[in-house]
Amino acid sequence: MSTAPQPAPLPERPMPVPTRESQAYWDGLRDGKLMLQHCASCGKVRHYPRPVCPHCFSMESEFKAAPLTGKVHTWTVCHHPFNFFFKAQSPFIVALVDMDAGVRINAPLRGIAEGDLEIGQRVTLAFEPITKDITLPYFT
Ligand SMILES: [Zn+2]
Numbered sequence: 001m002s003t004a005p006q007p008a009p010l011p012e013r014p015m016p017v018p019t020r021e022s023q024a025y026w027d028g029l030r031d032g033k034l035m036l037q038h039c040a041s042c043g044k045v046r047h048y049p050r051p052v053c054p055h056c057f058s059m060e061s062e063f064k065a066a067p068l069t070g071k072v073h074t075w076t077v078c079h080h081p082f083n084f085f086f087k088a089q090s091p092f093i094v095a096l097v098d099m100d101a102g103v104r105i106n107a108p109l110r111g112i113a114e115g116d117l118e119i120g121q122r123v124t125l126a127f128e129p130i131t132k133d134i135t136l137p138y139f140t
Contacts, residue, residue: 010085010088011083011084011085011087011088012085013085013130014083014085015130015131015134016134016136018133018134019049020051021037021049021050021051022048022049024037024049024063025037025047025048025049025063026133026134026135028063028065029127029134029135029136029137030129030133030134030135032127032135033065034065034066034067034068034099034101034125034137035063035064035065035066036063036064036065036066036101036103037049037050037061037062037063038061038062038063038064039053039055039056039058039060039061040058040060040061040062041053041056041058041060042055042056042058044056045066045101045102045103046103047099047103047104047105066099066100066101067099067100067101068124068125068126069099069100069122069123069124069125070097070098070099070100070101070105070122070123070124070125070139071097071098071120071121071122071123072095072096072097072098072109072117072118072119072120072121072123073095073096073097073098073104073119074095074096074119075093075094075095075096075109075114075117076093076094077091077092077093077114078090078091078092078093078094079091092108092110093108093109093110093112093114093117094106094107094108094109095107095108095109095117095123095139097123097125097139099125105125105137107125107136107137107138107139108138108139109123109138109139109140110126110138110139110140111140112140123139123140124139124140125137125138125139126138126139126140
């Protein structure tokens, strides 16, 4: 029996829980697509997925694949996240991106140093499989 100290277990990653409204979005990420919700009545796109159109209050919607590109609206560097999983990864950048499809999406941004970032910079959504059902988006 070993008495050597064991390394501390990695903190558990908080995971999204797909809902009836968001399942198509998560399925899309798993399949390498950005599926955005469009109102079946007025046609406007919205994100995050939700049951009622904020423009016309229709409850009918459909998901369509959207381009993965957009431009940086703003970003923040997370130095002191409260969650231990993210604290172990800090510092990291989270970007808020104006997608070419007309919605804003926030996600981690990787591969670009903070000093090289600019408002309006073109970025692309990428996919990080976490489990067999959950793939998380990030920008690069
Ligand atoms: Zn609508």
